[in-house]
Amino acid sequence: MKFRRTLLGLAMAATALAFTQGAIAQSNYKAEYKMSLVLGPPTPWGMSGKIWADLVKERTQGRINIKLYPGVSLIQGDQTREFSALRQGVIDMAVGSTINWSPQIKELNLFSLPFLTPDYAGLDALTQGDVGKKIFAAVDKAGAMPLAWSENGFRELTNSKKAIRTPVDLKGMKIRVVGSPLFSDTFTALGANPTQMSWADAQPALASGAVDGQENPMYLYTMLKMHTVGQKYITTWGYMADPLIYVVNKDVWNSWTPADREIVKQAAIDAGKQGIALSRKGLVEADKPLMKEAAANGATVVNLTAAEREAFVKATRPVYAKWKNTIGADLVNAAEKAIAGSRK
Incomplete structure (x- = not known):
């Protein structure tokens, strides 16, 4: 009996200690x-x-x-x-x-x-x-x-000038990009003039025509009604996520x-x-409702063929190679292997 009481006492003490420690921890929340x-x-x-x-x-x-x-x-x-x-x-x-x-x-x-x-x-x-x-x-x-x-x-390309199907179509166009050197390198390789600015600055720049285009997910295009700031041409190229x-x-x-x-x-x-x-949502369904909505608002939607997309891939390979070493070749190789495995 004495042994059992000792065990019971130890168990109760441990429970009390745990409760106290938990209470002390939560008092610091x-x-x-x-x-x-x-x-x-x-x-x-x-x-x-x-x-x-x-x-x-x-x-x-x-x-x-x-x-x-x-x-x-x-x-x-x-x-x-x-x-x-x-x-x-x-x-x-x-x-x-x-x-x-x-x-x-x-x-x-x-x-x-x-x-x-x-x-x-x-x-x-x-x-x-x-x-x-x-x-x-x-x-x-x-x-x-x-x-x-x-x-x-995935980030898609929009602009106010023309349908983009080849890298040549981008030549000289002012494209708003985020503040990352990799984005600037990518659009420079495509012949565009990348312009880094916040989204708050980008909207009036797009509306005035000071900037020709931008790249962002499609849900933002429809949610922000970007057709109202001149973005009437969309190229779905899925160049990065x-x-x-x-x-x-x-x-x-x-x-x-x-x-x-x-x-x-x-x-x-x-x-x-x-x-x-x-x-x-709106992009994985067979009829892609987001793209239909954009077209209904007057946008011209360009869906690149495999060959057309490959021209953009080829034009940006030097950027890919440069940044592969910066990021870490082993990590990029592992990523390439994982992606290849997903396509089997």
Whole structure:
């Protein structure tokens, strides 16, 4: 009996200690966590973040409350500073673009290699396989905790001048690109005049004709009614995709209990699956409703043949080769192998 009482006493003490430690840990929780997003709801990107925040609040019974800050408003709209701010603790959490974080994490330039990924199957082979794990290891090493993937879609080309079917058609055209040297190299190789600017600056530039065209996912074309700013020619070339990554600041991550960390991670995985489905909606269906909507608004839609697309691939191969070494030849080779496997 005495032995049993001793065991019972030890068990109760251990339970009390665990409860106390959990209570102490949770007392260090913030009343609210700041999540940075470039785009807010109702875009697929913004919805990815909202779904994550809602799931976390529900599953932690309100222990972790997250507020969305779209427009990267926590850093005055400077997308390329987002990862640095996350690492420094200005931002607690983010659903971030591989493009925007590539200046700080060179491996993320993989997804921006021109014409690396031909389709969604190839993209899934990267993010959901060993390459995705290698990318997450790079993000972790750079100073943030990566949890799951979402997606901002393949980026298509639009302009106000003419239908683009060959690299020659792009010669001399002013194309707005994001602030990444790889994008500038790609469009320079195609004979265009790449112009780096924020999206806030791009819209009036497109409307006035100061800039001829831009590249972005198709859902943005229809959502932002880009036909109203002169973008009446669309070329679907799928030259690169923009996966999104769910991350948490490491100090924040370490402040949570192991159970809550698992909840936040699973919520990110679940939200990411929904975000991917939202980003592809209107494009994976047989009749591609988003393209039909664009055409109904007066846009001329050019769907490149395999031979036409190959001309763009050939024109950008020197850029691909240059950046392959910058990114890491082993990682690019692994990506090429994964994509080839997805096509069998």
